[in-house]
Amino acid sequence: MALAPAETTTAFDFGPAVALSCRECGTRYDLGPDFACVECFGPLEVAYTWNSPGSTAVPVTRREIESGPANIWRYRSLLPVPAGVAGRRNLAPGWTKLIHAENLGRELGMRRLHVKDDSGNPTHSFKDRVVAIALEAARNFGFHTLSCSSTGNLAGAVTAAAARAGLDACVFIPSDLEEAKIVMASVYGGRLVGIQGTYDEVNRFCSELIGDPLGDRWGFVNVNLRPYYAEGSKTLAYEIAEQLGWRLPAQIVIPVASGSQLTKIDKGFRELVRLGLVEDTPYKIFGAQAAGCSPVSAAYKAGRDTVQPVRPDTIAKSLAIGNPADGPYVLDIARRTGGAVEDVTDAEVVDAIRLLARTEGVFAETAGGVTVGVLRKLLAGGLLDPAAETVVLNTGDGLKTLDAVAEQARPAAVIRPSLDAFRTAIGDNQGKG
Amino acid sequence: MTGEGATLREVLQKLDSDFPGIGARVLDESGKIRRFVNVYVGEEDVRFADGLDTATPEGAQISVIPAVAGG
Numbered sequence: 001m002a003l004a005p006a007e008t009t010t011a012f013d014f015g016p017a018v019a020l021s022c023r024e025c026g027t028r029y030d031l032g033p034d035f036a037c038v039e040c041f042g043p044l045e046v047a048y049t050w051n052s053p054g055s056t057a058v059p060v061t062r063r064e065i066e067s068g069p070a071n072i073w074r075y076r077s078l079l080p081v082p083a084g085v086a087g088r089r090n091l092a093p094g095w096t097k098l099i100h101a102e103n104l105g106r107e108l109g110m111r112r113l114h115v116k117d118d119s120g121n122p123t124h125s126f127k128d129r130v131v132a133i134a135l136e137a138a139r140n141f142g143f144h145t146l147s148c149s150s151t152g153n154l155a156g157a158v159t160a161a162a163a164r165a166g167l168d169a170c171v172f173i174p175s176d177l178e179e180a181k182i183v184m185a186s187v188y189g190g191r192l193v194g195i196q197g198t199y200d201e202v203n204r205f206c207s208e209l210i211g212d213p214l215g216d217r218w219g220f221v222n223v224n225l226r227p228y229y230a231e232g233s234k235t236l237a238y239e240i241a242e243q244l245g246w247r248l249p250a251q252i253v254i255p256v257a258s259g260s261q262l263t264k265i266d267k268g269f270r271e272l273v274r275l276g277l278v279e280d281t282p283y284k285i286f287g288a289q290a291a292g293c294s295p296v297s298a299a300y301k302a303g304r305d306t307v308q309p310v311r312p313d314t315i316a317k318s319l320a321i322g323n324p325a326d327g328p329y330v331l332d333i334a335r336r337t338g339g340a341v342e343d344v345t346d347a348e349v350v351d352a353i354r355l356l357a358r359t360e361g362v363f364a365e366t367a368g369g370v371t372v373g374v375l376r377k378l379l380a381g382g383l384l385d386p387a388a389e390t391v392v393l394n395t396g397d398g399l400k401t402l403d404a405v406a407e408q409a410r411p412a413a414v415i416r417p418s419l420d421a422f423r424t425a426i427g428d429n430q431g432k433g
Numbered sequence: 434m435t436g437e438g439a440t441l442r443e444v445l446q447k448l449d450s451d452f453p454g455i456g457a458r459v460l461d462e463s464g465k466i467r468r469f470v471n472v473y474v475g476e477e478d479v480r481f482a483d484g485l486d487t488a489t490p491e492g493a494q495i496s497v498i499p500a501v502a503g504g
Contacts, residue, residue, distance in 0.1 A: 035501075036469070039458065041469050042469050204471075204498060206501070207499075222501060229502065257503040306468055308480060309481065325500030328469075
């Protein structure tokens with residue numbers, strides 16, 4: 001039911017969240033399992049007490065955040081979750097490392113480069129953040145089954161979260177995903193279903209399942225729970241700012257699949273400024289795609305504000321979304337902040353994975369190879385300032401996409417257990433005679 | 434619901450005359466498909482076909498589905 005502006009609803013315990021609001025036309029709705037505006041099909045977003053029209057409330061201080069738990073719940077005052085969320089059964093993701101990447105920075109000629117390494121989450125990708133918020137929404141709405149359409153990482157995050165929470169899970173993936181992602185998505189129990197098609201076709205299938213009795217009382221984290229789910233990505237922005245000593249980076253490189261994460265990191269930065277938690281300093285947001293699935297990069301380069309879908313063909317399967325829902329917003333944000341959207345080939349992705357591993361001891365999945373590869377390309381093209389403080393995201397663990405580098409990451413030698421054999425293998429002639 | 438027309442554009446125009454306002458939910462002010470709507474004729478996303486000029490043969494199923502977040 002549509003609401004008049006600034007009206008609120010309190011039937012559920014969503015903490016500071018009060019309504020859903022259409023990002024396109026501003027129509028407000030009761031908090032519910034809805035994701036699209038009935039007036040214009042625009043995406044719905046969570047509205048809070050502290051960002052409602054006319055509000056001057058400051059919901060939280062730096063000190064309160066700093067005294068919170070070492071996970072995303074330290075930011076619970078800024079999320080659609082109950083106050084006691086930290087004591088509930090969930091995976092407590094977040095507070096992953098922000099690594100000062102001195103070696104990688106030196107190699108690239110950058111002075112202040114950081115890697116936000118989200119492979120440190122419970123199921124080894126940033127998806128644990130968004131799922132944790134969606135789980136609370138599912139509980140609020142009394143859903144018994146947690147579901148999603150997934151390119152792999154989300155499926156594992158959903159089945160693991162459901163296992164911890166004691167809910168059923170049924171998740172859908174394209175059937176040709178990497179073996180490690182298939183195993184990770186099924187090991188936690190629940191039902192994993194492979195769909196013979198692309199991710200975009202899996203999405204369409206899930207949209208239809210929601211309207212069917214088969215999907216009754218199911219919480220699809222990235223469909224009917226999307227407004228709540230997407231808020232979880234804001235915690236990446238909050239953490240980066242807090243870990244930098246409560247300031248915004250001057251530049252940040254973010255992978256783009258649907259574009260939701262990039263959009264929400266921008267939102268998170270703007271909220272921190274609005275709430276007086278950081279100084280209002282300029283930042284540039286750069287989107288990173290794989291060339292084999294680069295509809296947003298193509299639209300950016302062509303100067304368009306809409307995205308023409310593509311059929312994906314890339315090793316970066318976690319980014320293989322040919323029809324990105326938040327693509328138009330990514331274009332808006334890159335242009336508004338003075339950033340850009342760029343893409344790299346699969347060969348450049350593999351090179352970048354190895355570069356990051358070799359310089360920083362961080363083994364990224366292909367999506368991380370995309371961001372580091374794009375970082376390097378933007379530097380070479382003069383679009384990124386090597387002297388400005390920069391953060392690059394690694395959103396997942398290289399162990400999930402071993403095939404990408406398996407051919408090039410092999411033993412230097414396989415030898416008998418003898419010193420002579422080792423000397424021969426490494427070409428060391430010292431001591432011989 | 435059931436519609437009539439040889440192309441997607443004609444079907445939407447006819448629907449809008451029968452149920453005023455439906456067209457504006459799918460199309461923006463300039464008459465293009467809204468940025469956050471996916472329209473399919475049969476299994477095909479019309480942006481891979483001819484957009485609003487995509488043919489809608491007798492019995493074709495048209496689906497209008499809001500965009501979905503990533504996974």
